[in-house]
Amino acid sequence: MAGSPARILIIGAGPAGLRAAEMLAEAGCSPILIDEAPRVGGQIYRQPPRVPGFTRTASELYGAAADRARDLFVTFDRIRQRIDYRPSSLVYDLIDNRAIVASEGKSEEIAFDAMILATGAMDRIIPAPGWTLPGVYTLGAAQIALKHQGCAIGKRIAFVGGGPLLLLAAHQYAKAGAVPAAIVLPSRFESLAAAGLRLLPMPRELSSGLLWLLDLKRRGVPVLFGHRLVKVKGAESVTGIIAERAGRQRVIACDAVALGYGLRSETQLADLAGIRFVFDAERRQWLPETDPLGRAAGRKDIYLAGDGAGILGADAAEARGRLAAHALMTDLGIAHERYRPKPDKTAVACAERLQAAMRAAFDPPADLVTAIPDETILCRCERILAGELRALAGLLGAREVNRAKSFSRIGMGRCQGRLCGHAAAEILAGKLGISLDSVGRLRGQPPIKPVIVSTVAERKA
Amino acid sequence: MTARIALKSDVLIVGAGIAGCATALQLARRGKLVTLIERDQAGIRASGVNFGGVRQNGRDLRELPIAMRARAMWDELPGLIGFDGEFRATGNLRLASDEERVAQLDRFFTAATEQGLGLVRLDRAELKARYPWLSDRPIRGVLCPSDGHANPRLVGPAFAFAAQEAGATLIEHTEILEGWYANGAFHLRAADNRTFAAPMLVNCAGAWAGKIAGWFDEPVTLAPEIPQVQVTEPLPYRIEPVLGVMGGDFYLRQTFRGNILFGSGQGRATPDALRSRPLPETMRRGAEIAIAFIPHLAHVPIIRAWTGVDGDTSDGVCVLGPSETHPGLFHAFGFNGHGFLLGPAVGAVIAELILGGKTSTDIAGLGIGRFRPARKASAAPARGQHPDEERDASPEQNGAQNADRGSIGMERNEQAAGAHQRAEHGQDR
């Protein structure tokens, strides 16, 4: 490009953002890498604080993925001086070509010529009675407590939900000495076995999943396939859970629950940027639309990479980070001859197959959400019950989630529907007997996370 | 122009905001066949996403008679729509922090008191004593104790619901592209080519109403008003009155569940005004003023912002009353972001005009004729509105939402549009 070099922003320093930063740095681009966390790695490779006394090795922290994690960190150290890295910084609004960034109690506006959004994912949560009790955490929280802080979320922990990360986390907890009270999976063993067959071409994934399961069994952890979480018991704190299969209930005593039914993409910034969304019927989520390399539909200057553009996992995120950076540099005419996208495209295709198998293995039955009892808190910020949403479904145009939000306050709280939006849409669609995509999606609103008034008011010099 | 007529009725109303729905409700209850046509969803724009201020305080004196009638109707909402709208008369406090604004406020105090509006004037010491959370910035306040706030997310739809219950036909998601008068009836053609006809037409089309008036040879240019509101997390309930800062285009209220809503300035709308969104610079300015007047707000997290779309007239006062070109046509629009309070009374006044040819409320200063000398029909969609008190905006859902801005609109008008008339009338919001 003629004139001054393009100003390139990468949001998110997980595997996708880091690989994108690497590609751009190698090509001499010096991107700005903005991340909410104080250290790189994203949630999946979350690092302990840089403080004496955190001594666990990468193998202890990341298990089979240790090599990948180490390589990412080494890569980051290598490019650190060639990029503009902004840790502990929240992009809370995105408008035109401006990112509004909060850090150190002030706001700053950063203009960009091109941007890669690598905003990652969080747990998909399906509410159940009692899920707001102290002691219930997301599965991601259970992993972060362990990786980032060396803590277990309780003494006797029930792992409830699905997805490979659930088995991995339970396995990691067991190894750390916090033996799980039980693993509760709504999916049936047969689905898991059938999915395992589809993974035969991917022996690493298959064998690690099997190893985790066998290890849990060996330690005497009950693994309850085909069981639904009926409720979390407790008055002021978790004392147990009730799981049910075919009408038979089991009570499991525990003081903590790790809850997560797989992951869902964090898409708020893509939404504010005006990127077009499409409904992904497989993932049952509205996602920003991209081409295979990550070019965003509706914005020529924005690219998406990693799980924020649809869940494909950490390995694929690295590939997608490079593909997005490649697309960006191609579009801007920035030379980067050595990169050949084919292997990364293959890795993404492979991850697609893996994810499809994982969904087949772990996706909860559709009625797990739609059958949530009326008295269950659905929106934990505003404390709105599932029954309250059902009661106004269809009223005066409340066949659409934003209208339902306006009437019910669901999704109007501090988390802006991150936790309940998905379940709310399922419940609304279920109550009205219409498809999930036809109820629409909650629109993002700035700030995408709470920002203190003084932080908004004060400008960074 | 011979399209098949989809639906016959006595009265067509364009725009299902509060004004349109309240009009439909009044007419339907009196046996009229009413068809209410809405481009989007009922109560979803300015009516549904405004700031929520129910304010007589600081109004243009021309609007005061209908404002006072409207205010009385807010007490009767349960009887009217079966729901109190969460309205509470917590007062509206207008603040001035310089001598010029003090003089303006004092003029309003005197004139409005003469018209029978109950007001309390407060000096700096009295303000501090009553409202310890205020900073030293304001040196004069005028409190209108009978004002308050309500929940626009629910009031607009509740009016729509009540109108339907009374027998009005609500047709949503129907954009009107063209209108004309022929053979003793008003005709409207929708984007889907359906045509509606009736001997009476009420133009309640909000930001788009100026264009509709233009179809009938009395165009009004409306400037877009995109009020932007921020909301904080819930705090203990401490701030009773709705605040409006004179000249600062700033307004603030605390809901009963504790969230603080504040607004200042404009968001941005698409050219068709159908979508709007907050602007970061507007949020920043609002945050600065919030801290300046209530210092403890510096610590509070903002959890969301939204905008709405309303239309502003050039003199900051609404258009309400009969057409001057076409008997049977009535206008109710240009609420400048402060139509939330007026809505219920707009319905009553228009219904009186339609049913009996006259109204008991003094609307002499609100006629469309005051814009006559202007230009020829501007076909461009008017999108401005500014919110006075409550601006309506688009739905929160859209990412463009508006909030009500209660008092703000006026100030903004003063600054932006025309400091002119407003000052004379002593009505900032």
Place this chain on the structure above:
Amino acid sequence: MSGPRLQRVADQDRRLIEITVDGWAMSAMEGDTLLVAILAQRSYLREASGEPQGEMPAAGFCLMGACQDCWVWHEDGRRVRACTTYAEPGMRIRTTWPDHLLAS
């Protein structure tokens, strides 16, 4: 449940620091987030409280800055999210609304 909610299982050989939570001295480990510092000592982050609206007891949920369940206050009124803020020596934290705010 009244004892510590979170159980330290690794990396426990760290410098101890002192913070104050709701007026009580608490020791934490350097590198603890506020959430961990508090929940390694007791079972809740916030007790059920009357303000602003009958808050439910809370102990955080996502630990990654997404759910916004774990906000607490500095004693001077500043608001912080406990899962993404590190405990620092001498920090004075409260888990209920500081009454002086909006009161003077």
